[in-house]
Amino acid sequence: MPLSRRQFLLAASALVGAGASLRASAAADADILVLGAGLSGLSAALTLQQAGARVQVIESRSRVGGRVLSFADVPGIPEAGGQSIGPGYGMLMTAARRFDVGLEDRLPAQLRHSRVELVLGGEAIAPERWPSSPLNPFPDVDKPKLPWQYAATLLAEGNPLAPGTPWYAQANAAHDRPLHDFFLERGATEAAIKLAYDTNPSYGTSARDISALQLMFIDAWTGMQRRMRPAAVYKAVGGNQRIPEAMAAGLEREVQLRTRAVALRQDAAGVTVTCDDGRRLKARLAICALPFTALRRLSFEPRLSGVQQEAVQKLPYQQSTQVALVARRPFWKDDGLSPSMWCDSLLARTFAHHEGDEVVSILVTAYGNKAAAIDRLGREGAIRRVIAEFEAARPSARGQLQAVAWHSWGLDPDAGGSWAVFAPGTVTRYLPAMSAPHGRVHFCGEHTALTARGMEGAMESGQRAAMEALRQL
Ligand SMILES: Cc1cc2nc3c(=O)[nH]c(=O)nc-3n(C[C@H](O)[C@H](O)[C@H](O)COP(=O)(O)OP(=O)(O)OC[C@H]3O[C@@H](n4cnc5c(N)ncnc54)[C@H](O)[C@@H]3O)c2cc1C
Numbered sequence: 001m002p003l004s005r006r007q008f009l010l011a012a013s014a015l016v017g018a019g020a021s022l023r024a025s026a027a028a029d030a031d032i033l034v035l036g037a038g039l040s041g042l043s044a045a046l047t048l049q050q051a052g053a054r055v056q057v058i059e060s061r062s063r064v065g066g067r068v069l070s071f072a073d074v075p076g077i078p079e080a081g082g083q084s085i086g087p088g089y090g091m092l093m094t095a096a097r098r099f100d101v102g103l104e105d106r107l108p109a110q111l112r113h114s115r116v117e118l119v120l121g122g123e124a125i126a127p128e129r130w131p132s133s134p135l136n137p138f139p140d141v142d143k144p145k146l147p148w149q150y151a152a153t154l155l156a157e158g159n160p161l162a163p164g165t166p167w168y169a170q171a172n173a174a175h176d177r178p179l180h181d182f183f184l185e186r187g188a189t190e191a192a193i194k195l196a197y198d199t200n201p202s203y204g205t206s207a208r209d210i211s212a213l214q215l216m217f218i219d220a221w222t223g224m225q226r227r228m229r230p231a232a233v234y235k236a237v238g239g240n241q242r243i244p245e246a247m248a249a250g251l252e253r254e255v256q257l258r259t260r261a262v263a264l265r266q267d268a269a270g271v272t273v274t275c276d277d278g279r280r281l282k283a284r285l286a287i288c289a290l291p292f293t294a295l296r297r298l299s300f301e302p303r304l305s306g307v308q309q310e311a312v313q314k315l316p317y318q319q320s321t322q323v324a325l326v327a328r329r330p331f332w333k334d335d336g337l338s339p340s341m342w343c344d345s346l347l348a349r350t351f352a353h354h355e356g357d358e359v360v361s362i363l364v365t366a367y368g369n370k371a372a373a374i375d376r377l378g379r380e381g382a383i384r385r386v387i388a389e390f391e392a393a394r395p396s397a398r399g400q401l402q403a404v405a406w407h408s409w410g411l412d413p414d415a416g417g418s419w420a421v422f423a424p425g426t427v428t429r430y431l432p433a434m435s436a437p438h439g440r441v442h443f444c445g446e447h448t449a450l451t452a453r454g455m456e457g458a459m460e461s462g463q464r465a466a467m468e469a470l471r472q473l
Pocket of ligand 1: 035065080081083084415418446447454455
């Protein structure tokens, strides 16, 4: 639970000693420099500001929000980044309320338009034909399940983690192994794993290079969100990006945009961050709210070491690429199928956005190797290929589709992927060491979250890093 302002000030004054000054020395640009204006950096900065510290946030992009990016000009405002806000996202929802960003519940619309077509080998297979399809590799009892339902059920039914458990602890090391092995033990065949997981993996490139333990944690977290009452899936009015924008506007010092940190040096007096324009910013402490893909390009003096350094260098990030489409004509009325599809082709997954009951745009998302393959074609090539794949799967869409937005998180130099993925063996090896303070430098970001995930994990990690920094200030 987030602390109230009063609780926070009490905690902060207890940490630094009653009456002690939190102010920086005159030579410093701030008490604390926060690198990165994604949700984790903004959450840290607001928490520190509330405790009376002078905070300066710097951000390499020309906007705040990082991996929260709304395609604001596309009808239905699809999210290119952080999308669904569960009813248990207490910290994010508190921030939205505090800064007057409205949240709307998208669950009723999602339930009304929940049909997703299964498209294999270029052909849409109706749910009633799927159990007897020769392409269905599942055991008899599971044949009615669609591929994504089969993988999710296998995981949920065999998940030994209770929600809220310290999933990264050594006690869980036995589960820190390939998801593929876990699926085999649960009775899945190679063919079933290939179709149900490897076709469109949200984590890793296949069930072989992802830790079962990470998926168990995600299943426990999302299961908890689903069981909360009243059930809801929120999205910010005007797009989720409004939340980090409003948080940034709540800072006393404006976020310095287009300011990329390239080096971080620390000594007994404080930290000095060198920016790509040559400026040097000084503070007593720093918080790095960057994905490891960006952190590994930052030069540290003194250097990071041990497991923490290994994790910064090696932690993989999920590749994902999105193309937003609008249709000139409602082609789905011609063939009677849903525009939302799950495909074994490069098209991967398509998701229809509705305003009322009208489809207003379609977001195509490819993950893993499919995203990498699309990225190799460049933006225009990727768009041409996605439309060609769409038309092959849905002949009624021929000549009807127009691409209106594109984003590759893998090619995005400030992200390097959509989220951190843990290879087998690395949850228990890396995670406890990843956010350890390095002298005057603290670390946060979704990859360091311990109890929540995604956007809420980013918020959690920012508050944790702020508390650590206050203790040291
Ligand atoms: C496609 C997609 C779908 C998602 N769906 C969901 C969802 O449904 N629900 C959910 O909860 N989460 C979801 N997420 C995850 C969520 O968006 C992220 O976990 C969260 O936004 C990460 O916040 P962060 O602060 O850790 O990192 P970031 O948002 O990446 O913030 C880091 C910031 O640092 C900046 N930066 C990088 N390098 C430097 C540098 N050298 N100097 C200064 N600044 C720098 C970056 O530009 C960025 O603004 C999704 C993400 C993606 C990409």
